[in-house]
Amino acid sequence: MAETKTPEPQQSQSTEAGCPPRRSVEVIYERSLPGHRGYRLPRGAAARWEAAIDALPETLRRKRPPELPEVTEPEVVRHFIGISLLNHHVDRSLYPLGSCTMKYNPKINEELARLPGFALLHPQAPETSLQGILALLWRFERELACVVGMAAVSLHPAAGAQGEMLGMKLFRAYHRHRGHAKRKVLVPDSAHGTNPASVVLSGFEPVQIASGADGRMDLGAIRAAIDDDTAGIMVTNPNTLGLFEKEIAAVAEAIHAVDGLVYMDGANLNALVGLAQPGAMGVDIVHLNLHKTFSTPHGGGGPGSGPVAVTAELEPFLPVPIVERTEAGYRLEHGRPLSVGPLHPWCGNAGVVVRAFAYLHSLGAEGLAAVSRAAIVNANYLMKQVADSFPVAKREWCMHEFISSASWTKKHKVRVMDVAKRLLDFGFHAPTVSFPLIVPDALMIEPTETETRPTLDRFAAALREIAREVRESPERVQQAPHSTCVGRLNEAAAARRLRVRWQAAKERDDAGGA
Amino acid sequence: MSNIGHTPQEERAMLAAIGADSFETLLDQVPSALRQQKPCDLPPAQSEFELRRTLSGLAAENYDPLRSLSFLGAGFYDHIIPAAIDQIVLRSEFYTAYTPYQAEVAQGTLTTIFEFQSLICALSGMEIANASMYDGASAAAEAMLLAGSATRSERVLLAESIHPRTRGVIETYLDGSALEVLTLPERKGQVDLAALEQALTEKPAAVLLQQPNFFGLLEPLDRVAELQQRLSAETHLVVSADPLSLALLAPPADFGAQTVIGDVQPLGIPPQFGGPSAGYFATRASHARRLPGRLVAEATDAEGRRGFVLTLQTREQHIRREKATSNICTNSALMALRATIFLSLLGPTGLQEMAALCAARGQQAAERLCGIRGVARRHAGPFWREFVLTLPREAEDAVERAYEAGGVLAGVPLSRFWPERRRELLVAVTEKRTPEEIETLAETLEKVLA
DSSP, X not given: OOOOOOOOOOOTTOOTTSOOSSOOOOOGGGGOOTTOOSOOOOOOOHHHHHHHHHTSOGGGBOSSOOOOOOOOHHHHHHHXXXXXXXXXXXXXXXXXXXXXXXXXXXXXXXXHHTSHHHHTOOTTSOGGGBHHHHHHHHHHHHHHHHHHTOSEEEOOOSSHHHHHHHHHHHHHHHHHHTTOOOOEEEEETTSOTHHHHHHHHTTOEEEEEOOOTTSSOOHHHHHHHOOTTEEEEEEESSOTTSOOOTTHHXXXXXXXXXXXXXXXXXXXXXXXXXXXXXXXXXXSEEEOOTTTTTOOOOTTTOOOOOOEEEOGGGGGGSOSOEEEEETTEEEEEOOOTTOOOOOSSSSSOHHHHHHHHHXXXXXXXXXXXXXXHHHHHHHHHHHHHHTTTSOBSSSSOOSSOEEEEOGGGGGGTOOHHHHHHHHHHTTOOOOEESOSTTSTTEEEXXXXXXXOHHHHHHHHHHHHHHHHHHHHXXXXXXXXXXXXXXXXXXXXXXXXHOOOSHHHHHHHXXXXXX | OTTSSOOHHHHHHHHHHTTOSSHHHHTTTSOGGGBOOSOOOOOOOOOHHHHHHHHHHHHHTBOOTTTSEEOOOTTOOOOOOOHHHHHHHTSHHHHTOOOOOSGGGBHHHHHHHHHHHHHHHHHHOOSEEOSOBSOHHHHHHHHHHHHHHHHXXXXXXXETTSOHHHHHHHHHHHTTSSOEEEEEOEETXXXXXXXXXXXXXXXXXXXXXXXXXXTSBOOOHHHHHHHHHHHOTTSEEEEEEOTTGGGTBOOGGGGTOSEEEEEOTTTTOOOGGGOSOOEEEEEXXXXXXXXXXXXXXXXXXXXXXXXXXXXXXXXXXXHHGGGOSOOOOSOOHHHHHHHHHHHXXXXXXXXXXXXXXXXXXXXXXXXXXXXXXXXXXXXXXXXXXXXXXXXXXXXXXXXXXXXXXXXXXXXXXXXXXXXTOTTEEEEEOXXXXXXXXXXXXXXXXXXXXX
């Protein structure tokens, strides 16, 4: 085993982190100079512009130009490149956010998604002129269905939460079709917050189920909660503690006994691809996050894609339009009487799907199994390296992620968020903090399959060093981060003042305020 | 397996280091009955070189957008995309970052979101805008939910002249909510004011209009606002506004809109067969705590340096769970960044010129096309960029022939949304279309309609 040196945190004036010396962050409006512009339009019939504007009703016309910045192209570029340097990102180093699956985003996918024959396609061109993209969508639906062992897939949801919502709409449509008026959906207390929110958004009542002592679903508690009013259950597998839900098949059987449905949150599918299929677990509906398991970039918060896979019984309820293959070629079918209706302006985030398609085809079946395998090995390896400084919540092997706890630091007046902030000084992103709610002071850590052992060792070493600091010089941790472009920002004061647009800041200055 | 972090030898060493005999040891918690027995039936793995060939082949089975002449609109528009946008969004710092949960190492993303919010407020005239929604349709649905929770009324009124797909998405979203969807009929392509007057007496939670509407026509927002304020001040006037049109048109806030939403695809986002785009959501400051999605606010550190943070997170699902205002988590930040760069490059003058050029080219095209025998505008009202023609034959047939005759994408047949509108064609003309290209469209239509 290679020796790992204790990493040195970056000094405050260092530019190694890509951070310039500390100063206020600049906004594009502050580069504005009257009369500057960053783009020239084609020379058009300038004389006609005024006439064209005059043809619009005067009462509907704008009286003065919108307050947009006036900036040349080089200044725009410098501004955005300048602020880009203030971001942590996967291409820089480890991004171990639990349940977010921050794996490497292959470069080829960006190139392929930008082919004009994909990027510039208008959805309303004649179907005969769209056979390539329709074929890609049709194939990818079937390939994803195969990955999760289900009968059919909709690529329409724009993100995981919209996939969850579609799941709940499918609950509604199914039960309506069966003549049921069921209202309750069971949700384990370890679930992502989107789960209960999606339940409510679709007119169901969430019933929270406490986890068992081992951090998994408690079959007895679930059986006790099930009655004729139970529309179904939402299960995350592996769950947010990184544990496989061993009883999922028994849970599904109990739910199916009252004609309920099992929805699986597939946010953690990176642990299962090629290894275990939701279709074999009794799951009726599962969503996948292409921006997690299938390597499409998160883009600073989106766009994503959250396809939903279902059993053959639920296929007639999927959103329209559906890509169909006929002898004459591919076409879009809009007439599906049982469909929940449309969910997206067209067929989902096709631009994201192209990237995920390329990723899946770069793997094949063997590569897919290698992904979950390496993700699980990395998580377990890192768990053992971290456990001596931040104890692990559950004493057993984990799947793709694990939960450490920072509870012990409280006796040194150091909070879990302080530990997270101190990690930033070591050039790493922090893990997910204070989630899941059922583990006090949780650090939820997911390394993904794309990290190497030396990287994991450096991260574990940083956590060891921070644990030492907590005991020996807690103020160093409490006041972190020290190397970032700004210090810790006062979120409470920000919420009170609520300056959410540039105009407000300027008006404040005009008024002579601070 | 070039993206996997270790070799089989390294894996063995890692397993040994943690005291696991084999990989199987780690899987003791997965019941064997649930283990996958057969590998997935997937095509064999492809190298980067092979992938490029496969995907280029599929792309080539579509029309060639660089050699076709597009007059397609209906929600997705062929506008100029400045070169600087792609160069910037291809910065790893932006596209490979996650949601800005650790503000001190996410100031790049947080600043661009603050800028997006500011630019949207400047265009819409509203006081507060969120970090983005998936698209304009989901933004519209969320606006209906906000109106429902703010007013406690149980009906929302959707103009028939909004995008039919937006209507469909709203209906899907609201299924299961307490809100009932009612339709406000159109008259000559615009909202029927007499019907609106009557409907407002029922005090709906919201009335949703699109500006310009699905047919490209300008809705008489001044008269709508007058009726709404007189008859049902508590009703939310919600306007779905094309952000580019707002360079020329009065901000909906001037008409008393409570919420303004829309899709920013015209602002530097390629159509990508329908997505991803980004929706915007702007409203009044008094609704801040009902706002769906993420919101960024200015903050300061201990030494008074300005930075930006996610704020009012107690509205959101990860804190509030079943009491959240919305379930949205991932949004469309990178597409919102495209729009932010676009607006920064164009500035107030460039944006106005672009919108005016769309108006001019649209009018020019309408005049020319109405000179074709049997072709006329379907509606008489004022329009911007897009208009409906009535053809002497079926529109679906005409667009198919026009495409085959020379790669001209002549427009969107309305029969795709209303089967009975067989001879109506929606034509969009952006600043990219030259007078010569408009002439090509006219000559092509003359041929295929003859």
